[in-house]
Amino acid sequence: MKFLFLIAFIHLLPQCTGKPLRWDDCHQHTFKEIKREIAGYSDIAKAIINLAVYGNAQNRSYERLARFVDTIGPRLSGSKNLEMAIKYMFSVLQDDGLENVHLEPVKVPHWERGEESAMMLAPRNHSIVILGLGSSVATPPEGITAEVLVVTSFDELQKRAQDAKGKIVVYNQPFISYKETVKYRLLGAAEAGKVGAVASLIRSIASFSVNSPHTGWQQYQSDVPKIPTACISVEDAEMMARMSSRGTKIVVTLKMGAKTYPDTGSFNTVAEIVGSKYPEQVVLVSGHLDSWDVGQGAMDDGGGAFISWEALSLIKDLVLLTVNEKLLFLLLGLRPKRTLRLVLWTAEEPGGVGAEQYYQLHKDNISNFDIVMESDSGTFMPMGLAFTGSDKVRAILKEIMQLLQPINVTNIYENGSETDTEYWVRDGVPGASLRDDISKYFWFHHSQGDTMTVQDPSQMNLCAAVWTVVSYVIADMEEMLPR
Numbered sequence: 001m002k003f004l005f006l007i008a009f010i011h012l013l014p015q016c017t018g019k020p021l022r023w024d025d026c027h028q029h030t031f032k033e034i035k036r037e038i039a040g041y042s043d044i045a046k047a048i049i050n051l052a053v054y055g056n057a058q059n060r061s062y063e064r065l066a067r068f069v070d071t072i073g074p075r076l077s078g079s080k081n082l083e084m085a086i087k088y089m090f091s092v093l094q095d096d097g098l099e100n101v102h103l104e105p106v107k108v109p110h111w112e113r114g115e116e117s118a119m120m121l122a123p124r125n126h127s128i129v130i131l132g133l134g135s136s137v138a139t140p141p142e143g144i145t146a147e148v149l150v151v152t153s154f155d156e157l158q159k160r161a162q163d164a165k166g167k168i169v170v171y172n173q174p175f176i177s178y179k180e181t182v183k184y185r186l187l188g189a190a191e192a193g194k195v196g197a198v199a200s201l202i203r204s205i206a207s208f209s210v211n212s213p214h215t216g217w218q219q220y221q222s223d224v225p226k227i228p229t230a231c232i233s234v235e236d237a238e239m240m241a242r243m244s245s246r247g248t249k250i251v252v253t254l255k256m257g258a259k260t261y262p263d264t265g266s267f268n269t270v271a272e273i274v275g276s277k278y279p280e281q282v283v284l285v286s287g288h289l290d291s292w293d294v295g296q297g298a299m300d301d302g303g304g305a306f307i308s309w310e311a312l313s314l315i316k317d318l319v320l321l322t323v324n325e326k327l328l329f330l331l332l333g334l335r336p337k338r339t340l341r342l343v344l345w346t347a348e349e350p351g352g353v354g355a356e357q358y359y360q361l362h363k364d365n366i367s368n369f370d371i372v373m374e375s376d377s378g379t380f381m382p383m384g385l386a387f388t389g390s391d392k393v394r395a396i397l398k399e400i401m402q403l404l405q406p407i408n409v410t411n412i413y414e415n416g417s418e419t420d421t422e423y424w425v426r427d428g429v430p431g432a433s434l435r436d437d438i439s440k441y442f443w444f445h446h447s448q449g450d451t452m453t454v455q456d457p458s459q460m461n462l463c464a465a466v467w468t469v470v471s472y473v474i475a476d477m478e479e480m481l482p483r
Contacts, residue, residue: 031395037477038399044318044334045403045469052314052465053407053458061310061464062457064092065303069296069452076293077347078110078264085289086267089344093271098312098342100274103267106357108347110264111135113293114257116230118201121145122251123243130201130230131215131294131447133185134350136258137226143255144168144199144228150244154184154191165196168252170232172203172241178442181205182216189229190221199254200229203237207442211235214446215292217350228256268354269344273312275475277337280365283475284341285311285467286374288348288355288420295450299441303455303463304375304434305344311468312342336475338370345420348376355420366427370480373471374418375434378441379455379463382434384411385470389430392482397432400473409466411435430481432470434463 051057068088075082086103093101111134118128149167151157152174157164169192173184182205192200204214213231220226243250269289275281287304291297318334346354362369387397394412401410416432417425425431436459444450474481 034396035399038396038403038473041403041473041476045473046406047318048314048468048472049404049406049465051318052310052468053461057310057314057317058461059457060313061306062455062460064309065298065306065455065460066452068306069298069302074293074295074297075289075291076111077108077290077350077353078261078266079293082266082290082346086269086346089269089289093269093309093342096309096313097316098271098273100270100272102270104270104358104361105265105267106346106354107263108266108353109135109350110261112259112261114138114259116256116258118230118232118255119253120250121253123248128201128232128236128252129211129213130232130254131213132228132230132256132258133189133202133215134217135220135260136189136218136229136256137260138258139199139228139254139256143253145251145253146198148240148244148250148252149197150241150250152241154187157191157195161195164192167197168199168201168254169197170201170237170240172237175205175207178205185216185231186219189218189227190224193224193227197227199227201232201237201252201254202229203234204231204447205442206234206445206447208440209234212447212449215294216446228254228258230254230256266346266354268346268358271309271312271342273315273335273340275337275339276335279339281338281368281370281480282341283336283338283370283471284343284372285471286343286345286372286420287376288345290345290347290349291450292349292446294446294448295444296452297450298452299378299444299450299454300446301348301376303379303460304377307375307379307434307460307464307467308342308344310464311471312340314464314468315340315472336472337478338475340471340475348420352419352422356423359423363423363427366424366429369424369429371430371432371474372421372424373432373467374421375463375467376418376420377433378436378438379434379460380436380438380441381459382409382436382463382466384409384413384435385416385466386413386433386435387416387430388414388425388432389416390482393430396481397470400470403469403473404466407462407465409462428483434467436463
């Protein structure tokens, strides 16, 4: 009798188009009704959480990621390893039973660091550990030997511009935040080149260091001489700063064999669960598949990519459970009304190259993109969801996050746009990213330390649960989120 009542109730519901809602469209679109609709997903949210955190899928995203990074290793844009990674994911996504698994071709940068070294010759011999920065030019084969000028900021460099000519500029800038301090990695070579320096060495953009440099992409300027550039450890930057403050002359030989090749072919990797009612409308979940050429790329962004895959797997698996065990869920169906699309971006590290080309390919259908989500800030203990968009959507997401009370992850934060989703967010599509405890994230970021040892399976389970509940509910609500 309960099931017959449920069927009758479903048929009596008003029919809607699935297009973006307005608060005053009709009675069922009032915020009170939206809250009631979201609250109705409580049992499904609990089922997702139970499967991801306690059930048969427990630790699955961690184990999948470990197998992937142990097999493939680091995956630099344009590299053979990235090509292997894409082929690997194309195969396993098909094996997982996901729909419309395909590759979308793009052109990506291809840079290789080659052999590199730095040796302090004065005041003593000391090997300086370096990591060349992406797109850096090489030194001459014999290297560059020059005196060092240590500065703490671009302002100080400008004040000492006359001293910088013919020198290797060493930046010992303090770490304030990644957003604030990364400008020295991005622009350090260009600013040093403007004042006649022959090379630049940048203190790693890291909140903590164990004598380990951190790499990353850097940007030359067309009207400024291109000089070799690399990151050094916090320890070596501080040591040279102390020496310099005493008036000690520092001489360094820098050798870098970096090469930039023509852009090469790569792919964004796509898989879906096709929507049951509005298949043309899309909820996009994503992470990037490429990484730097050090460590394993397990944290940046293996974790984000694999909890995004896990979101589709969990929904698919719950559908299977409902068929075999839970008639109520069979009647309702766990296939969302909208298409849930997984995108594993290529070439994020050089500046969101693959994502920009994806945007150009699909932007004509922008009105059908409900929300774009990317996890690219680690998969540590989840704290909530970061969001960029209207206050109306924020209010809806706050209600959805209440479904995650069983794991105490209910907060909404600012700034939900990531590198790969910013194109959509800029044009008005709601954007979200996972917010987790990143207190140790920059210990490992872009360094040899980015390995599976950083990852914690129980934390990945929780992240996957958050990602799945949010994406599924948005994909299954009767109306798209308001613009």
